[in-house]
Amino acid sequence: MLAQFDLAVVGAGIVGLAHALAAARRGLSVVVIDRDAQANGASIRNFGLVVVSGQEPGISRARAERTRAIWLDLAGEAGLDVLHRGKLVVARRAEALSVLEAFAATADGAECELLTPADVIARLPALRGAEIAGGLYSPHELRVESRDVLPKLTAFLAGQLGVEFRFGVAVTAIEPGAVVTSAGLVHAARVVVCPGDDLISLYPERIGQYGVRRCKLQMLRLANPGFQLGAALVSDLSLLRYEGYAALPEAAALRRRLENEQAGELANGVHLIVTQSADGSLVIGDSHHYGATPDPFGSEEVDRLILREFARLLPQVQPAVTARWTGTYSSASHAAFRDAPHEDVRLVMVTSGTGASTGFALGEETVAELFGF
Structure with a gap:
């Protein structure tokens, strides 16, 4: 165990691991505490x-592009499986298609492809029977299995890049040159705090x-439907998320129509994303409820809204629900922020639920800022 580290990272979620990766790749000694x-x-x-x-045009989009490139590098280096690629946006309404046409312009x-209803069905025949005005295919998206990928990435960082991990250790304070933990002091020249949705413990x-608060979401896993997605699947409600x-002007008309036709979904922050796991099962969701401390209980009504939207898009498919869960993440009016409580300390939070999409780029930015790379 090193007596002194170049960098201590507080938090072993994807944003914390992203910072550890960026630092270790530049030859720095790193400890991650969680x-x-x-x-x-x-x-x-x-x-x-x-x-x-x-993603929001500008910095968020640029971070997503860079993060995608790093995921692809890691797929080879760390043996991380990319389960499918791309995203198929299915417009059920003419107003949604107008948004997609404006985005494509x-x-x-x-680099995205506008699709006719026939094109959409050709890409995913299981959509046959749904109300479809058209669609858009994006080639950029990647899908990984988060619950498998994070342990693999942690093992890669430890085994191949020499990152030290200290799990089951609480951080109680940050001092100049040191992190105060439940297991004693950890000495580090610089510190990055990636607290996830812990808004109280540090800073x-x-x-x-x-203006950070927590967002609670609900998600479900469905049994293998008997077909391969090939790409992530989203629909009209997602265009408002x-x-x-x-932000496109054309989205205003879509919002008005959805307020008339799907007010319950909008009130519960429901939209539809469908991804597929290696065993063929589907992960679907989600919803959005906000508060300082959202309750931990899932709502059957919210699950029903998510499943109903799934059925609208895939009316011929009725796979069984095999798992349900809730999660929370930090949310604010901006996508992410990096704060400097001290010249050698950075507080980094993704406040838009896009840690997997933008975190690796954030890690590189922070390490460059702290160490002058």
Whole structure:
């Protein structure tokens, strides 16, 4: 065990691991400290979808593109499985198709393909019978199995890059050159705090300045439907969840129609993402409820809304629900922030549920800022 590290990372979720990777690849000695025995929060309770198309134009989109490239590098280096690629956006309404047409006309949509209803069915015959106005195919997205990938990435960082992990250790304070933990002092020249949705333990006053709250989501796993997706699948409601679509002028008409036709889904922050695991099962969701401390209980009504949207898109398919869960993540009006409580300390939070999509780029930015690379 080293007596002194170049960098201590507090938090072993995907954002913390991203910072450890960026530092270790640059030859720095790194220790990662986490209070749990393994990653157990938002980083493994998600779709495992690296989203590029639909990210807010500018820095978020650029971070997603860079993060995607790093995921692909890691797929070879660390043996991380990419289960499928791309994203098929199915427009059920003419207003949704107008949003997709406007997006395709932007620089961020240039590599995407607009689809006719027949094109959509050709890409996924299981959609036959759904109301389809058209669609859009994005080639950029990647899908990994988060609950498998994080342990593999942790093992790669430890075994191949020499990162030291201290699990089951709580961090109580940050001092100049040291991290105060339940197992004693950890000496490090610089520190990055990646607290996930812990808004209280470290720097609560600084987190509070960014208006951060928690978002609770509900997700489900469905049995193997008997077909291969080939790409992630989303529908009209999702176009209001991603700024790259929602900020377009054409989205206003879609919002008005959805407010009339699917007010319950909008009130519960429900949209539809469908991804597929290696065993053929589907991960679907999700919902969004906000608060300082959201209750931990799943709502049958919210699950029903998610399943109903799934049935609208795939009316010929009725796979059984095999698992249900809730998760929480940090949420604010901006996608992410990096704060400097001290010249040698950075507080980094993704506040948009896009840690897997943008975290690796954030890690590189932070390490460059702290160490002058």
